[in-house]
Amino acid sequence: MHERTRYAIDQSRCTFCGGCASVCPSQAILIHDHRSDITDRCSRCGNCFRFCPVDAVEEAGEGAAA
């Protein structure tokens, strides 16, 4: 079992542009008008973390990979 970093979105920094969702290979990110969620479909690839132009995606510790 891989231990890979989980990610979470800091709502105070997120601009809800959907860029993270565009580069998410698992369609795991849901962007609303003023809310963004990483769902449990996340494969923990880190694309959202690397892409986010305002660094709103944060590493949220390790856990068992999905």
Added chain:
Amino acid sequence: MKYDAVIVGASIAGLYAGMKLAQNNWRVCIVDRRAHIGMPVRCGEATGNRAELARFVTLDESWIAREVRGLTVHLNDTHTFTREIPGAGLVLRRDRFERQLAHAAQRNGAQIILNTLAIGLERGNRTVQGIMLENGSVVEASVVVGADGAESNVGQWAGITKPLTLQEAFSSVQYTFESDFPSDGFLHFYVGSRIIPKGYIWAFPKADHTISVGAGLFGTHHALPKARHFLDAFVSSKLPGTAPGAPITGCVPLAVCPTLLARQNVVVVGDAARQCNPLTAGGIMNALEAADLAANRLLQCGRPPKTLKPLGRYSCGWARKPRREQKLFLVLQKAFLSLSDAEIARAIATASTVFAGRLDRSRPFTFPLLKSVRMFIAFLPRVARHLGVLFE
């Protein structure tokens, strides 16, 4: 109620297609996750000229911020290439433009549902029956149009598009604020490794002494900071004392659009179909062109659709010319990214001679062929390396 078409995405491509279908008596429903049409504006808003826009919409001065007088490219504060171009284009007030498209669609009976996220396709035995909304309801429709931007969820659910790789995503950050710099009506582009490697910074004049200044990177590079780092450095050095406020961010697809833009009764248009210019990251004119083509083909299918064959002609029509042009721009983008600053300076000098004569985009466009061939030969080794893109 069953609609003739449900459109996911109430931005330019979705609203235009919705307006056009509604004008032809289609029962149309447009769904968007945002709470307000046109807001926030995630765009530089520079687009084609009056004649080009008039092919699709009746011009209205209320959504035109200003005329673009020409183009200025700055390289690392050492070189500047500037050219006045009659009919270069317009800077829009995109929020107003989108609201006008929405009103036109609504006047013709289209329903617009805002603040609502589409979460999947409702599948029937053989075709897609509509879309599922997050609140658990289903919008039933004979055809589904995916105009949901770079995320392209509808396209992915239907198996038409793929998620963008980090290299295919143009990440951009923009501030809009009051300033007299630059107030000359030119679109200013800043390039060069000292300003922003692997991307460009833009400063576009808007109405009322307002400008938008943004930075975009072609792909995400592990060794480079993010676009915002370069933009903040630029703003503090060129526009000291300004308080830009909160940034607007965005993602533009740099991928070549798929050859098939429709599957069964699902069609994709605009950024969702990756119909953007991979060199400039512009997409407004492409979105209008694609939405027009797609809507015309949908109308040929009949209401309710008797055949879906015209949708194949939408794919073919797009593949014939715009997709080929897109590949050429992708070659140029890859060549640009491989150039050193000295080579960019040489390219700018060569471009200056190629476009030394009058470049007038308000009339039918003629390209200086012989000079262009000379320029192409000068950069052939750089360009040739990426010509494989044309055959993908």
